[in-house]
Amino acid sequence: VAGPCAVESEQQALDVARHVHAAGASLYRGGAFKPRTSPYSFQGLGEEGLKILARVRQETGLPIVTEVLDTDTAELVAEYADCLQIGARNMQNFSLLKKVGRLRKPVLLKRAMSATIEEFLLSAEYILSEGNYEVILCERGVRTFANHTRNTLDLSVIPYVKRISHLPIVVDPSHGTGKRMKVLPMSRAAVAAGSDGLLIEVHDHPELALSDGPQALLPEMFVQLMKEVRLLAPVVGRTA
């Protein structure tokens, strides 16, 4: 899974899509509705962003993952997206979990910043209990005292989730570290720990990004990442 943090324009979205497609990504991520800490930050392009994502799929064939922010727009997002993302801040937005549980699209559920594994799995259970069984868990870093990193990536959840749950788990090392130079080594580490996939932010001009530029990879770094992951995968008994 790769793509920019936010869809900013059709040009940007398509440029990044062609790059990640060529490098071998299997899904495209991009935010149309963005949850932002401040009400005065860029909030995403909304439905216009969804339409751009649909163009990306049409052009590249890549399925689309994008975030659902609330119950009111969930159905609209589900019309365009192939996979619905629930962000960390909404992991315990139980009304939203029930809503996507009633939609028939796979759900990518991100772990909240201070959620225990039990809370994480019980949030997944809200979706499952409505009849939607396609839930993918996503570790994206937890909040600790450590200040060398935006969040502390807790890779040790992977073997634990593997033991007690049948749900797949992927890792987001972009939000999980917040720093570009850590994304490659932590992607390798995630795969080595048994992650079923990676969620990577890629931007062709990160210095101009409207959201989370410092953690986005340049397209050529993403090519390198895919190369390394392809080498690692067979060692841990997987096909890339």
Next chain:
Amino acid sequence: VAGPCAVESEQQALDVARHVHAAGASLYRGGAFKPRTSPYSFQGLGEEGLKILARVRQETGLPIVTEVLDTDTAELVAEYADCLQIGARNMQNFSLLKKVGRLRKPVLLKRAMSATIEEFLLSAEYILSEGNYEVILCERGVRTFANHTRNTLDLSVIPYVKRISHLPIVVDPSHGTGKRMKVLPMSRAAVAAGSDGLLIEVHDHPELALSDGPQALLPEMFVQLMKEVRLLAPVVGRTA
């Protein structure tokens, strides 16, 4: 502000209300829609609970604070409640914040379990920026490694919020500690640190409570708490 965690029945709600009214509480708290970690836990009585809360107000004259869980039921809750509570898990549910920003009822905004002060104040800003200026902040404990307590009550936010914001701040020592025996001393500490109020869970049969029994005070402990707070208030330059 005092009352049970969840409204369980009219009898229970009224019994507790009479006790806390007699002891001098100025608002009544009680959950009709309850956010629960597990989909299989008691989820509150819903609209039935709101009607019971209306009876409580009618009988005792106490204004009602109750939680708003989602945008769909926000207007319904606002019809019954005098003050709308946004729970810790929804502190960054930005759609909900905007929604209550458009309703004309005071909002009690609880700090998320790992929110920085900046994030807390920016969530309040989502409500203010929609034109609703009656926002009350509520510290209810943060998540740390410490295991002697359910959450670690971070009272040092009080002097900081007082310095950089004009918004009132209250403390919830019931959720903030999770243990009955700590509620009294931490209530005194909150008032001494400058808190503008307290949010206390009271239950006449905590051992039978459907939610958070271990942290609820017995009515007679609440009487003692009010007595101690009345003694402390003038020392810190307040009227009780």
Next chain:
Amino acid sequence: VAGPCAVESEQQALDVARHVHAAGASLYRGGAFKPRTSPYSFQGLGEEGLKILARVRQETGLPIVTEVLDTDTAELVAEYADCLQIGARNMQNFSLLKKVGRLRKPVLLKRAMSATIEEFLLSAEYILSEGNYEVILCERGVRTFANHTRNTLDLSVIPYVKRISHLPIVVDPSHGTGKRMKVLPMSRAAVAAGSDGLLIEVHDHPELALSDGPQALLPEMFVQLMKEVRLLAPVVGRTA
């Protein structure tokens, strides 16, 4: 307990001592051997500092609390000090704990930055088990994600320690918050929560302090603190 973070000169130590003595402090704190994160920071005056502390006691009659950094200098410090402080970084320096357990001076044991209560009490047990029963616990803030404060003061340990241990517990709101403007409200909160005492940093020229200036009170702020604590103490059933 009040005084500067580090003893810097005889003049400074005596000036501060006269101020805090006049305001009613009952012990004088000052570091001769200082544990510093960097090897290139000011490390304290060593034995020269101890001699200055002895002069302070002679002049003011105030008993002296000062830190013991290692087993090699423990006996030297014990010759001068009335109470031996074990710093947070040494809370699990078990050889040092055993050493002060064999000296016959009261020990002020500070909680480590991420110690559970069980670890804290077991460290006290290292001292007690050597036959020294005069141990005073000291809460000085724990390390969390919260960035508005240097450390998060965990006052809820007080009722817990009171319930399960017979040891007295005091609070250090200077290190516990790291910011001067929080020291007064958090001192009041500590006393209201049941603290048996306070450890306050006072400096007559904090802007020139060689260590921890931003958290030191000016002498006139300390006078105000003592006044407020004297008003609070009887409310929580104590004599000031």
Next chain:
Amino acid sequence: VAGPCAVESEQQALDVARHVHAAGASLYRGGAFKPRTSPYSFQGLGEEGLKILARVRQETGLPIVTEVLDTDTAELVAEYADCLQIGARNMQNFSLLKKVGRLRKPVLLKRAMSATIEEFLLSAEYILSEGNYEVILCERGVRTFANHTRNTLDLSVIPYVKRISHLPIVVDPSHGTGKRMKVLPMSRAAVAAGSDGLLIEVHDHPELALSDGPQALLPEMFVQLMKEVRLLAPVVGRTA
């Protein structure tokens, strides 16, 4: 680096040593002086343990890493050991750091449970500034709210340390997770993230271990770990 948490007997130490030597370990770890949270727990065999470690080296040719607990016994330990370990609880025991800085043996410095990277590197600086330049850093997990693991292994320090320091860094996934079933995947993850080595606890009868049994690998699991690491190493540009 592999071996038991504590040296319990000559038989146990030699049995484990033969196993890890055969599997390809390059150093042997074993505690003679053990820092224990409680004064009533097994404290290690002391000098007797050091003599057993010397026998292990003689028999297997494996160099020995063992912990130095205090300045008093540092020279004794240095007589027997090839590499001196400073435990997490002593990372800011500055007197001990200076002492091992004056001894001429490599030092393995473990990160404290809530140390920032800056503090970690400044503790290394205490050793370097005394003239001992052979310092190996060791990440062993930090303390967070997460309760599915004993400590949260913070692998993202590896790329950061690699960028700002010339010191080698190794990972201890045994203490870093506290659970046997996580040691293999987290060992792979550490190597993939760029770790220069691993510190693994191995015990032939973990259920009888006097210290930290639940995290020790059985000898056959250690063989499997070495096999996997040998496959991974070339992928990340290393020789095993």
